[in-house]
Amino acid sequence: MTPAPHVGVIGLGAMGEPMARHLHRAGRLAAVANRTIARARALADELAIAWAADAAELAARCDVVVSCVTADADVLAIAGALRTAARPGLLLIDTSTIASSTAREAARVLAEAGGAFVDAPVSGGVEGARAGRLSVMVGGADADVARATPVLEAFAARITHMGPVGAGQDTKAVNQVLVAGIAEAVCEGLALGKALGLDRDRLLAVLAAGAANSWFLEKRGATMWDGSFSVGFKQSLLLKDLRIVRQLEAAAGTGHSVVDQALEHYGSLVDAGHGDDDISGLIRLKLRP
């Protein structure tokens, strides 16, 4: 029996921290790292595991590194650090949402040092991360995905191998078109319902029973109606994702009006200081356009 790999997590934000906790419960977590080091130290102390000051130090303690960061540049910086520090065979599983071209570049960097890369962006929101019920979209070589799977199982409800490196990010891009466009639809509809004086609970129940239903209506309908936008997926992060998606649509030559509209709306909301609100905060703009 092969021993379970030592896993390190870098990036302990709203998604990364619960993922690290699930890896700990599964008996796989060896160490954590974070840009704000205090957060890594606090979690390491709580869980009685090691913390590392940076990606290179983390790699020295682990066979597998799981990254959950924000920007494409962060992922490339981690890949560069691992190239220098890593033993051959180190696997980087990146759960961030970045461009598929960046994922392929990170894979090339790792391969130079005999390491491997798998892109594994997730969907299911903060609730999904906390419950360990994320949907993971995986891109990578078969052997690398086979190594990544038992690690991902610690926090996934579903793991889907979509194709070679980058295919996970391509899939996430499609996912974000739906997420952004459904938010536009539900926020515009509920703003109209509110202005018409309809009853919240009866309206939500009747919409959910027919062809208008969606995950977003079920999870965010009541809270957005009440003007509460504290949980969920930050507008600033969706805006970042949509910039990636828009480039992909341009390269593919497919329609882009849904993404253009969402870029405009979330751009103005983030400019107005709402970047930390959940994306259902778009209803502000729909109520007072």
Add this chain to the structure above:
Amino acid sequence: MTPAPHVGVIGLGAMGEPMARHLHRAGRLAAVANRTIARARALADELAIAWAADAAELAARCDVVVSCVTADADVLAIAGALRTAARPGLLLIDTSTIASSTAREAARVLAEAGGAFVDAPVSGGVEGARAGRLSVMVGGADADVARATPVLEAFAARITHMGPVGAGQDTKAVNQVLVAGIAEAVCEGLALGKALGLDRDRLLAVLAAGAANSWFLEKRGATMWDGSFSVGFKQSLLLKDLRIVRQLEAAAGTGHSVVDQALEHYGSLVDAGHGDDDISGLIRLKLRP
């Protein structure tokens, strides 16, 4: 025990015909009428019930008339015919999608002859009508809704009394904002996924497992990917509904970009001759914008 009312159905299209069949199975259907009379005669012969040449003739045979037609003018014409022909106490249950202002006008016309009106637009598509599992959004006075409920139960999974006459149509308008905007989102996303060469079944499964899920993705994702648009909800009918919705948004002063976009897209598809296709045919425009 009060005897079950004699129900007549006028408008035997894709929604009205299965609704009439469910009323027949429930032992309530007395007669049918349709603009193309041959269709009413054929269904009447099959079910061994009466047919009527028009709304006035139908009203003479029934206590309750269920209408399922296309245009606001059709509903006003039926209300006018019933005013002339109807016995006091006749109830018109209109399941069409029309403006809430038209519903209130029809109610005034009926009231002049001692009749009553309930607006009861439905959601759930042709599948919902065939299965007798529609979600019905009802507007009307309490006593009239109480009379309508056992009739609606013949084809409804859920009946929600939203408020006075017109509140059902207001609710349906909100429903159609969501339906149109979700179609934009899902069609744009799947067009991108197709252009990127992703695997259909893996993509649909992974999207459905996370925050991108919706009724429309589950019911229309695979067929639209394969270019099949024969089932479901006709583009020409959504376009008609969206014109009603856009006026309501203008009057309410709420956001309208989702509806504006859908009006433009479905307008050009209907102009290009695709009006009888299901609304998922929007993927044509997204694949070749």
